[in-house]
Amino acid sequence: MPEKDDSTEAILLQRLRGGEKGAFEQLVRQYHAPMQRFARAIIGEAQAEEVVQEAWMSAIRHLQGFEGRSSLKSWLFAIVGNEAKGRLRKDKREVQLDTSDDGAMFADKRFAADGHWSRPPTQWHDETPEALLSHEDLVQCLESHLQCLPPQQRTALLMRDIERMSFDDICNILQVSTSNVRVLIHRARVKIFTMIEHFEETGRC
Amino acid sequence: MLSCHDLAHHHASDYIDGQLGWRERLRVRLHLLICVHCRHFVQQLQLVRKVLRRSDNLPDGTDHEPDQAALRSLSEQLHQLHDSQSQSTTPPADDR
Numbered sequence: 175m176p177e178k179d180d181s182t183e184a185i186l187l188q189r190l191r192g193g194e195k196g197a198f199e200q201l202v203r204q205y206h207a208p209m210q211r212f213a214r215a216i217i218g219e220a221q222a223e224e225v226v227q228e229a230w231m232s233a234i235r236h237l238q239g240f241e242g243r244s245s246l247k248s249w250l251f252a253i254v255g256n257e258a259k260g261r262l263r264k265d266k267r268e269v270q271l272d273t274s275d276d277g278a279m280f281a282d283k284r285f286a287a288d289g290h291w292s293r294p295p296t297q298w299h300d301e302t303p304e305a306l307l308s309h310e311d312l313v314q315c316l317e318s319h320l321q322c323l324p325p326q327q328r329t330a331l332l333m334r335d336i337e338r339m340s341f342d343d344i345c346n347i348l349q350v351s352t353s354n355v356r357v358l359i360h361r362a363r364v365k366i367f368t369m370i371e372h373f374e375e376t377g378r379c
Numbered sequence: 380m381l382s383c384h385d386l387a388h389h390h391a392s393d394y395i396d397g398q399l400g401w402r403e404r405l406r407v408r409l410h411l412l413i414c415v416h417c418r419h420f421v422q423q424l425q426l427v428r429k430v431l432r433r434s435d436n437l438p439d440g441t442d443h444e445p446d447q448a449a450l451r452s453l454s455e456q457l458h459q460l461h462d463s464q465s466q467s468t469t470p471p472a473d474d475r
Contacts, residue, residue, distance in 0.1 A: 195454075198454040198457050201454070201457075230457055231457075234460050285383065289383055289384040291387075291416045301426070336432065359396075360389075360393070363428065364424075
């Protein structure tokens, strides 16, 4: 993940390996909440806490083996992802790739048979993220729409747009191809686009 | 020639994520030059991405702010785990 500063991370790792107490505090403060968010997206609220606890233990046990080929965060996320998937398998709830083309609805509603827009996008009143996020109703609406996304779309969108992970990292953790990840992310974004557009047109969620 | 449907349904996110090869990228750019609707769509999709990037507290819609005491206790546990491990093994050399 390019936004992480490699040298700070290397220093943190060194301090962790040296067993410095403050380093563990920093590690937990920095990554616990994102790890929980990520676990919830994969496995749901009920088991997320346990998955993250297990992932932390596993991470500390394998800390010496971490070679820094990926960022610390994607390494931790990969561990969370594996824990969560192991548990889903045990419960016989496989991570299913949602292959139904639920994007087809957008295509049908908005395009004519000749491929042109039949209902083109309208101009929005708000043209910056700040302006959009200043509407409390819209923020609430966004939250509930993120909740309602199919789990895989939500996880992919969370990893890419919210956690800003690279496609490679996302594919590794979700164990799906880049093209699948790209489709998942696009469908999720189009749903959020449709929601914001509706809000801009009607002022309602 | 790329249709609006192709662009919006198949290429728009790949375009803004920089995931298209140069040929496809050129086709998208040419289409955007002549199509105001698709220009709007791509701009709005970029705005969606920016909104999401700003909203890293949103995704579960619930209040999950972990309390400081819990975080401290977790980090102490991990610290102890690490300590007990390094006592049982010789301190390894830096592997980087």
